[in-house]
Amino acid sequence: MAMTGVLRPGHAQMRVLDLAESRRFYRDVLGLVETGEDAQGRVYFKCWDERDHHCLVLREADRAGIDLIGFKVLNAATLDQLERDVQAWGLATERVPAGELLETGERVRFTLPTGHVFELYADKTHVGNGLGQVNPPPWGPAADHGIAPTRLDHCLLYGPNIAANKAFFTQVLGFYLVERIVGPVEAGEPEIAIFLSCSHKTHDIAFVEYPEPGKLHHLSWRMPTWERVLRAGDIMGMNKVPIDIGPTRHGTTRGETIYAWDPSGNRFETFCGGYEPYPDVQPITWTQDGFGHGLDFPHGKLHESFLTIVT
Ligand code: M3P
Ligand code: FE
Missing domain, CATH: 3.10.180.10 (2,3-Dihydroxybiphenyl 1,2-Dioxygenase, domain 1)
Structure with a gap:
């Protein structure tokens, strides 16, 4: 297997x-x-x-x-x-x-x-x-209640020393690096964000370098289609859910996305798409120049909230 x-x-x-x-x-x-x-x-x-x-x-x-x-x-x-x-x-x-x-x-x-x-x-x-496990239908009523993601997809966490996390996840837990964002050329382009997979997904977990330990940027919920991401946005609008970014597409991972906030201010993402890497993939790098497109490809915009709002 x-x-x-x-x-x-x-x-x-x-x-x-x-x-x-x-x-x-x-x-x-x-x-x-x-x-x-x-x-x-x-x-x-x-x-x-x-x-x-x-x-x-x-x-x-x-x-x-x-x-x-x-x-x-x-x-x-x-x-x-x-x-x-x-x-x-x-x-x-x-x-x-x-x-x-x-x-x-x-x-x-x-x-x-x-x-x-x-x-x-x-x-x-x-x-x-x-x-059921025998001759199941493709979906049931729960698939049409609210936004209805299919699964917990990944999380993005902020904290210090992501280089050590990268070593740990790749050397001990069997993850591989799929994409990364690097810092300024003057600083020697250190990794400031890493996207790690233990599967066939673009990321099962990701980290951004940040001085304060243990912070949450977002939990991401898997949607089956882009249409369903747009429909999630409709449901957010109907329920006055505050949206951070989107609907749009990340350049990083190519996922279609909305970032929004739950009632406590925890960010969550409704996410679909991306590509299907294997562990032999050559990681993709986003430079400081490309960062805005990595976050929000159509707008090429490095939204301030991405860097500053975590819980
Ligand atoms: C995600 C994701 C950046 C992209 C973030 C991406 C900062 O949250 O789920 O792919 O470029
Ligand atoms: Fe995400």
Whole structure:
């Protein structure tokens, strides 16, 4: 089998300021499927076409942002091996017991050089997408409730020392570099953004160099088509959701996109398209001159908010 090791982004736990308002937003405007609430009051969601129990956990807090991001790995033996590899690379790990998140097995947790709490896990209950495993229809009612992304696609995180994250993800977790943005020529063109894949996607995770650790730029939600991205924009308009950028296309990754804000000010993206890299791809570089087109290809505009607003 070609895809082993780390499989995909599996969950994010996000902080929200008002749980009731956010619950309505994620359920009825973004159109996720609510799958549970735990004893701590955290609320769980999945996208309609995901099959595991959840991909998003909301926790009420007095500041917005991201608590942790979790990636699913192939199986328990892979998890054990990666735990040893992470430790050998020099990061301290802890085991979070099974059941700490609903319907989720043990997780191996550590903190990335950029200050983000990152987890690997092998087990989460298969709840299915509601269409069944035998002769399923292509979609059902949940695919037409709100914006209705099909899956959690990737996240973009901001923090210091992305060079160390790049080394860690490529040397330990089996990711490869797909695209990068470099800084000014005078500074020797250091990497200021990296787009990393553990799959066939243009990115499963991306990082931007930023002085403050542990920051969230956006969680990205996969849409099946550009028309569906435009329709997401219609739904944002109908619901007075504040939009940051788009609808437009990133030059970086070639994805079609809207960036907008949830009720707590956490940015999210509705995203589709891109191309399909393999691990032998030669990374694409965006220079300072090209940065504006990398972010917003048609306008060639380096939107100020991209660099300055994070949670
Ligand atoms: C994304 C994406 C820049 C592009 C950002 C891209 C800063 O958020 O999902 O591809 O050029
Ligand atoms: Fe994105």
